[in-house]
Amino acid sequence: xxxxxxxxxxxxxxxxxxxxxxxxxxxxxxxxxxxxxxxxxxxxxxxxxxxxxxxxxxxxxxxxxxxxxxxxxxxxxxxxxxxxxxxxxxxxxxxxxxxxxxxxxxxxxxxxxxxxxxxxxxxxxxxxxxxxxxxxxxxxxxxxxxxxxxxxxxxxxxxxxxxxxxxxxxxxxxxxxxxxxxxxxxxxxxxxxxxxxxxxxxxxxxxxxxxxxxxxxxxxxxxxxxxxxxxxxxxxxxxxxxxxxxxxxxxxxxxxxxxxxxxxxxxxxxxxxxxxxxxxxxxxxxxxxxxxxxxxxxxxxxxxxxxxxxxxxxxxxxxxxxxxxxxxxxxxxxxxxxxxxxxxxxxxxxxxxxxxxxxxxxxxxxxxxxxxxxxxxxxxxxxxxxxxxxxxxxxxxxxxxxxxxxxxxxxxxxxxxxxxxxxxxxxxxxxxxxxxxxxxxxxxxxxxxxxx
Amino acid sequence: xxxxxxxxxxxxxxxxxxxxxxxxxxxxxxxxxxxxxxxxxxxxxxxxxxxxxxxxxxxxxxxxxxxxxxxxxxxxxxxxxxxxxxxxxxxxxxxxxxxxxxxxxxxxxxxxxxxxxxxxxxxxxxxxxxxxxxxxxxxxxxxxxxxxxxxxxxxxxxxxxxxxxxxxxxxxxxxxxxxxxxxxxxxxxxxxxxxxxxxxxxxxxxxxxxxxxxxxxxxxxxxxxxxxxxxxxxxxxxxxxxxxxxxxxxxxxxxxxxxxxxxxxxxxxxxxxxxxxxxxxxxxxxxxxxxxxxxxxxxxxxxxxxxxxxxxxxxxxxxxxxxxxxxxxxxxxxxxxxxxxxxxxxxxxxxxxxxxxxxxxxxxxxxxxxxxxxxxxxxxxxxxxxxxxxxxxxxxxxxxxxxxxxxxxxxxxxxxxxxxxxxxxxxxxxxxxxxxxxxxxxxxxxxxxxxx
Numbered sequence: 001x002x003x004x005x006x007x008x009x010x011x012x013x014x015x016x017x018x019x020x021x022x023x024x025x026x027x028x029x030x031x032x033x034x035x036x037x038x039x040x041x042x043x044x045x046x047x048x049x050x051x052x053x054x055x056x057x058x059x060x061x062x063x064x065x066x067x068x069x070x071x072x073x074x075x076x077x078x079x080x081x082x083x084x085x086x087x088x089x090x091x092x093x094x095x096x097x098x099x100x101x102x103x104x105x106x107x108x109x110x111x112x113x114x115x116x117x118x119x120x121x122x123x124x125x126x127x128x129x130x131x132x133x134x135x136x137x138x139x140x141x142x143x144x145x146x147x148x149x150x151x152x153x154x155x156x157x158x159x160x161x162x163x164x165x166x167x168x169x170x171x172x173x174x175x176x177x178x179x180x181x182x183x184x185x186x187x188x189x190x191x192x193x194x195x196x197x198x199x200x201x202x203x204x205x206x207x208x209x210x211x212x213x214x215x216x217x218x219x220x221x222x223x224x225x226x227x228x229x230x231x232x233x234x235x236x237x238x239x240x241x242x243x244x245x246x247x248x249x250x251x252x253x254x255x256x257x258x259x260x261x262x263x264x265x266x267x268x269x270x271x272x273x274x275x276x277x278x279x280x281x282x283x284x285x286x287x288x289x290x291x292x293x294x295x296x297x298x299x300x301x302x303x304x305x306x307x308x309x310x311x312x313x314x315x316x317x318x319x320x321x322x323x324x325x326x327x328x329x330x331x332x333x334x335x336x337x338x339x340x341x342x343x344x345x346x347x348x349x350x351x352x353x354x355x356x357x358x359x360x361x362x363x364x365x366x367x368x369x370x371x372x373x374x375x376x377x378x379x380x381x382x383x384x385x386x387x388x389x390x391x392x393x394x395x396x397x398x399x400x401x402x403x404x405x406x407x408x409x410x411x412x413x414x415x416x417x418x419x420x421x422x423x424x425x426x427x428x429x430x431x432x433x434x435x436x437x438x439x440x441x442x443x444x445x446x447x448x449x450x451x452x
Numbered sequence: 453x454x455x456x457x458x459x460x461x462x463x464x465x466x467x468x469x470x471x472x473x474x475x476x477x478x479x480x481x482x483x484x485x486x487x488x489x490x491x492x493x494x495x496x497x498x499x500x501x502x503x504x505x506x507x508x509x510x511x512x513x514x515x516x517x518x519x520x521x522x523x524x525x526x527x528x529x530x531x532x533x534x535x536x537x538x539x540x541x542x543x544x545x546x547x548x549x550x551x552x553x554x555x556x557x558x559x560x561x562x563x564x565x566x567x568x569x570x571x572x573x574x575x576x577x578x579x580x581x582x583x584x585x586x587x588x589x590x591x592x593x594x595x596x597x598x599x600x601x602x603x604x605x606x607x608x609x610x611x612x613x614x615x616x617x618x619x620x621x622x623x624x625x626x627x628x629x630x631x632x633x634x635x636x637x638x639x640x641x642x643x644x645x646x647x648x649x650x651x652x653x654x655x656x657x658x659x660x661x662x663x664x665x666x667x668x669x670x671x672x673x674x675x676x677x678x679x680x681x682x683x684x685x686x687x688x689x690x691x692x693x694x695x696x697x698x699x700x701x702x703x704x705x706x707x708x709x710x711x712x713x714x715x716x717x718x719x720x721x722x723x724x725x726x727x728x729x730x731x732x733x734x735x736x737x738x739x740x741x742x743x744x745x746x747x748x749x750x751x752x753x754x755x756x757x758x759x760x761x762x763x764x765x766x767x768x769x770x771x772x773x774x775x776x777x778x779x780x781x782x783x784x785x786x787x788x789x790x791x792x793x794x795x796x797x798x799x800x801x802x803x804x805x806x807x808x809x810x811x812x813x814x815x816x817x818x819x820x821x822x823x824x825x826x827x828x829x830x831x832x833x834x835x836x837x838x839x840x841x842x843x844x845x846x847x848x849x850x851x852x853x854x855x856x857x858x859x860x861x862x863x864x865x866x867x868x869x870x871x872x873x874x875x876x877x878x879x880x881x882x883x884x885x886x887x888x889x890x891x892x893x894x895x896x897x898x899x900x901x902x903x904x
Contacts, residue, residue, distance in 0.1 A: 007802050033662075035679045043801055162646050189641045194614050210485075226708070227487045229701035231683050248700050249681035255704060256678070259711030260793055267718060267789030267877070268782050274794060276801060282815045286786050287822060290852075293782045294823050297775025298830060304771045311770055315763045318770040319756045322886050323749025325774045329781070330720050330745045330879050334738050337719030341712055342726060349495060349728060350459050363734045370739060371746050378750060400742075425719070427782050434774050 003036045010043050017048045026055050034063030041068055042276075046075045054084075062092035065101060071277070073101065082109065086116030095122065096142035096250065099129035129244075137221050138214035140251070141235040141244030146174045148201055150184060155197040157187070173232055175242055176205040183234055183242040185209050211236050214243055221246055222254045223346055262340055265422035266333065268293075289427040296431030300325070300438055307442045310449065316385060317445050320392045321438070327371065327396060328403040328437035329430040335360055335407025336425040343411065343421050357408055364404035372397040391448040395441040402440065403433045455488045462495050469500050478507050486515030493520055498527045506536075514544035517553060523729075525553065534561065538568030547574065548594035548702070551581035581696075589673050590666035592703070593687040593696030598626045600653055602636060607649040609639070625684055627694055628657045635686055635694040637661050663688050666695055673698055674706045675798050714792055717874035718785065720745075741879040748883030752777070752890055759894045762901065768837060769897050772844045773890070779823065779848060780855040780889035781882035787812055787859025788877045795863065795873050805864055812860045813853060820852035843900040847893040854892065855885045 009028075016025040029037055029052065037056070041049040041064070053076065056064060065073065077085060090098050090113060102110050110130070117123040125143040132138025146164045148157045157174070174187040185207040195204050211234045212221055225233050225248060233246045264273075268289035273281050304311070304321070311318055342348040348356075372393040379389040407429055411421035461480075468477040481489055481504060489508070493501040493516065505528065508516060517525065529537060542550050542565060554562050562582070569575040577595040584590025598616045600609045609626070626639040637659040647656050663686045664673055677685050677700060685698045716725075720741035725733050756763070756773070763770055794800040800808075824845040831841035859881055863873035 010802065031660075033680055035681070158645060161642075189645070190613075193610060193641070193645065208483075226701075226704050228485055229487075229704075231700065248683065248704070249678075252678050252681075252700070252704060252707060256707055256711060256797065259708060259715065260797075263711065263715040263718060263793065264789060266715060267785045269786055269789060273790065274799060276794075276799070276803065279811055279815045279818065282790070282811075283818045286783075286815070287819050289786070290779065290782060290819055290823055291826075293778050294775070294826060297772065297778055298827070300774035300778075301771035304774070305768070308767050311767045312764060315760050315767070315770075316757070318763055318767075318773065319753035320749065321770065321773045322752035322756070322777045322890060323746070325777065326745050326749055326752075326781075326882065326886055327742065329778075329882070330742060331738075333719045333878075334721055334741070337716060337721060338725065338734070341715065342728075345708065345712075347726060347728070350462070351728065359731055359734075362731045363738070366731065366735045367739050367742055371742055374743075374746060375750070426785075430778065430781070434778055438774060 003032055005036065005039050005043070010040070013040065013052070014044070014048060017044075017051050022055065025052065029055070034060055035067050037064045038067035038069075038072075042072055046079060050076060050079055053080075058088050058092040061089045062097070065089050066093060066097035069274075070104070074104065077101075077105065077109075082112050083116050086113045087118070090126075091117055091119065091122065094142045094144055095125040095129055096140065096244075098122075098126050099139075100134070102126060103130055103134060132214060135218045136214065137212045137216040137218070137233075137235045137246060138243070140218055140221060140246045140254070141214075142247070143244050145234070145242070145245045147177055147181075147242065148174055148187065150176050150178055150202045150205065152201050153197065154192055154195050154199045154201070154204070157192060157201060158197070173234075173245075175209075175234055175245070176201055177242055181242060182240040183209060183211055183236050186234075209234065212246075213238065218251075218254045219258060219344075222251045222258065225251050226255065258344060262344055262422045262425075265420075266337060266340070266425040268427040293427050293431055296427075296434055299435050303435060303438045303442065307446065310442070310446060314385070314388070314445075314449055316383065316388050317391075317442075317449075321441070323375075323392075324395055324399055324437050324441045325434040328399040328433035331364065331367070331400050332403040332407040332429040332433040333425060335364075335404045336411050336421075336429050339408055339411040340421050340425055343415050353409070353412055356412075357405065360404050360408045361401060364401045368397040368400035371400065387448040388445075391441075391445040394448075395437075395444045398440050398444070399433070399437040402436060406432060406436075455484055457488065457491050457495070462492065465492065465504070466496070466500060469496075469503050474507065477504065481507070486512055487519050489516045490519035490521075490524075494524060498531060502528060502531055505532075510540050510544040513541045514549070517541050518545060518549035521726075522556070526556065529553075529557065529561075534564050535568050538565045539570070542578075543569055543571065543574065546594045546596055547577040547581055548592065548696075550574075550578050551591075552586070554578060555582055555586065584666060587670045588666065589664045589668040589670070589685075589687045589698060590695070592670055592673060592698045592706070593666075594699070595696050597686070597694070597697045599629055599633075599694065600626055600639065602628050602630055602654045602657065604653050605649065606644055606647050606651045606653070606656070609644060609653060610649070625686075625697075627661075627686055627697070628653055629694055633694060634692045635661060635663055635688050638686075661686065664698075665690065670703075670706045671710060671796075674703045674710065677703045678707065710796060714796055714874045714877075717872075718789060718792070718877040720879040745879050745883055748879075748886055751887050755887060755890045755894065759898065762894070762898060766837070766840070766897075766901055768835065768840050769843075769894075769901075772840075773893070775827075775844075776847055776851055776889050776893045777886040780851040780885035783816065783819070783852050783855040784859040784881040784885040785877060787816075787856045788863050788873075788881050791860055791863040792873050792877055795867050805861070808864075809857065809860055812856050816853045816856035820849040823852065824849040839900040840897075843893075843897040846900075847889075847896045850892050850896070851885070851889040854888060858885060858888075 013025060013028055041052060102113055114123050146161060148160060175183060176185040176187055178184050185205040186209050187201060187205045191204055210228055212224060214235055214237055231248045234242055235244045235246060237243050269285050270288050273285045375396055376389060376393040379392060383389055410424040410429060414424050415421045465477060465480055493504060554565055566575050598613060600612060627635060628637040628639055630636050637657040638661050639653060639657045643656055662680055662682060664676060666687055666689055683700045686694055687696045687698060689695050721737050722740050725737045827848055828841060828845040831844060835841055862876040862881060866876050867873045
């Protein structure tokens with residue numbers, strides 16, 4: 001059942017496009033899932049992709065438009081006539097996907113597209129959704145939901161269902177509201193099927209319903225849906241009226257994006273980029289962190305230069321500079337990654353910062369003593385300077401302990417003052433630990449040598 | 453509707469447990485969601501947690517047991533009588549959760565628990581599931597599904613549904629099979645509700661159904677469910693017979709775990725650990741990478757020591773060692789993170805390794821020239837050695853380009869020989885780039901100074 005995209009497939013399709021062989025090209029993509037077609041368009045150039053895109057029927061086209069990468073979407077919208085976008089595709093999209101799509105355009109383009117949509121209700125839903133910020137529950141939600149009144153019977157519900165469900169792909173829950181449209185519970189399809197048709201909703205609905213406010217953040221939404229294993233989550237306004245619903249497929253994207261973002265930050269990448277993005281985007285996302293690293297390197301050079309005379313006297317001290325900075329960096333990144341992940345998945349619990357730090361330092365002592373003993377043994381046999389052997393090992397132990405403390409404390413502190421703690425990981429913490437590690441190393445060296 | 457766990461709440465609950473005040477303790481937890489109760493147990497010690505656990509009814513207890521962290525689960529199973537676990541909890545669990553739980557125990561314990569389960573069908577399902585490896589589709593799937601035969605009518609289906617659905621929390625799809633139990637399609641509840649009761653399934657079912665083989669990997673399953681926005685995915689054996697279904701909530705965990713694992717690897721953490729794990733676990737997960745870093749540091753020391761005489765002549769060369777190693781490390785991590793993420797989300801497409809490398813090198817040139825020009829300017833004004841100014845900047849440019857090449861190629865190569873490319877990120881690539889960076893730096897320095 002599953003389609004596997006191959007290079008041959010793309011080459012064949014390209015040839016058909018070249019020949020303007022509409023029928024065979026159509027036959028090649030006809031039975032594919034929208035997500036697969038989106039992958040195919042991703043491999044074609046704009047002209048070819050638009051050609052294929054215009055072969056799709058409205059429903060498939062709308063699904064594809066919702067699935068493709070944002071960059072691809074932008075290049076499509078640019079070349080397609082506004083009326084085609086509106087009539088052929090937006091009209092067939094779920095309201096949340098349509099709002100996402102339109103939200104990225106200029107105000108004039110938005111108005112133009114909306115003016116071409118025939119169904120006033122659809123246009124109204126999209127306009128409503130455009131008010132919400134993209135990364136809030138309001139921005140994630142769609143307007144497609146099945147709503148029943150608490151005073152109806154199962155029979156009325158079934159009738160309403162056939163009416164309301166026409167435009168909805170899949171129904172997971174039926175939401176129950178009171179006369180003021182306030183959300184009071186859910187009704188599972190299973191329950192509805194298994195109850196007599198004369199039963200009143202008020203007697204069979206499930207009053208325990210999890211919901212979020214329209215301005216809840218997308219992270220909050222994903223944590224709730226993940227924790228409570230929800231497939232759909234209703235969104236309410238400040239007085240509890242049902243405004244829309246968020247489905248799990250949109251949240252899966254948020255979860256992956258969040259996890260990827262933290263990883264990218266830790267790797268010194270400041271924007272959400274992908275392997276296939278342009279050189280320009282890739283450079284822009286990476287350069288800021290490299291400049292921090294550069295500044296850190298220059299500071300390190302200044303720190304070392306203050307010990308120039310010592311270095312001339314005992315050049316062997318320079319040999320272990322990379323070891324000290326690398327170990328400080330590694331330990332700092334390890335400690336901060338654990339904290340950042342714990343904060344992201346909300347699993348840190350109630351342990352106080354102090355006891356967490358103590359535990360972290362305990363671990364650092366174990367690792368630090370292991371590593372510096374090994375280094376001591378190495379230098380004992382292979383170095384002829386006793387002072388060097390002691391200073392390098394003592395410095396390594398101190399640097400490991402210090403780096404694990406900063407790695408733990410800095411993300412916790414940033415989180416407290418509402419700055420994304422992931423900022424602390426990667427180049428930032430590595431650079432800081434480099435400089436402090438050098439200070440520690442050179443000071444200890446100076447003490448033991450008496451020359452630095 | 454949402455419960456927020458506070459320290460006060462835990463303190464209050466603890467007091468009630470101390471007083472053995474069963475009724476009030478029960479009242480405090482009664483209306484909570486299983487996921488919230490699991491969070492509460494996580495904050496209590498084993499004795500307290502077991503006390504609360506035994507207050508729960510079977511259904512809630514089973515849900516809580518499925519939700520709690522694996523460590524917590526293990527300490528529970530250790531202290532609770534086997535019969536209580538079997539009769540009170542396992543009997544109420546979904547088959548996949550039960551199999552996960554039992555799978556972690558010794559063979560004798562498994563048999564003992566299974567012998568206490570009254571429902572032979574449930575026990576049989578669990579035994580079936582125990583055959584599959586945990587990280588395959590078979591290991592993820594549950595046996596709870598609603599199956600209808602293609603030759604039935606909607607009326608028969610509805611009747612069967614009430615019988616089969618008794619033990620199933622939520623029905624997302626009804627699966628349609630032929631007389632050999634081979635999966636041939638799905639039927640949505642919506643369709644069933646909206647069709648006349650006399651309609652034959654064969655005329656209304658949806659034949660396009662995505663499925664996976666029992667031994668598909670969990671990563672494959674998550675990529676399919678994510679890509680096609682599925683809430684449930686049926687699992688079939690090698691001749692296409694329907695064996696079970698995987699639900700999205702289990703896959704959300706896989707997605708988060710995968711993303712976290714890559715991030716942890718990049719941060720030099722080799723096992724899946726959390727902030728609250730013991731010092732011992734934390735140390736064990738981190739030490740291997742630190743030892744790699746240590747070995748790399750010693751190698752770096754050897755590299756530098758071969759240039760000892762040069763360092764004595766021009767100690768300023770030592771000042772920029774941390775800058776060179778740090779920049780090489782940062783660039784390598786940036787490049788490899790992009791590739792590792794692209795491989796994980798299967799979004800690399802068909803670009804050849806060569807053209808990918810070319811693009812990466814293009815970006816590296818832009819960043820490298822920017823950084824080395826800045827460094828050149830700095831040294832031009834603040835250093836008195838022309839040779840130093842040139843060698844440091846030239847070395848920086850080479851190191852950035854070299855590091856971006858290794859960062860791109862190594863994960864791609866590892867992936868080709870079926871080793872997890874995430875291994876290449878973090879300490880491994882940083883260490884490699886440190887050593888090569890130093891070699892480049894010192895050689896360039898030696899050339900320009902004529903003394904090294």
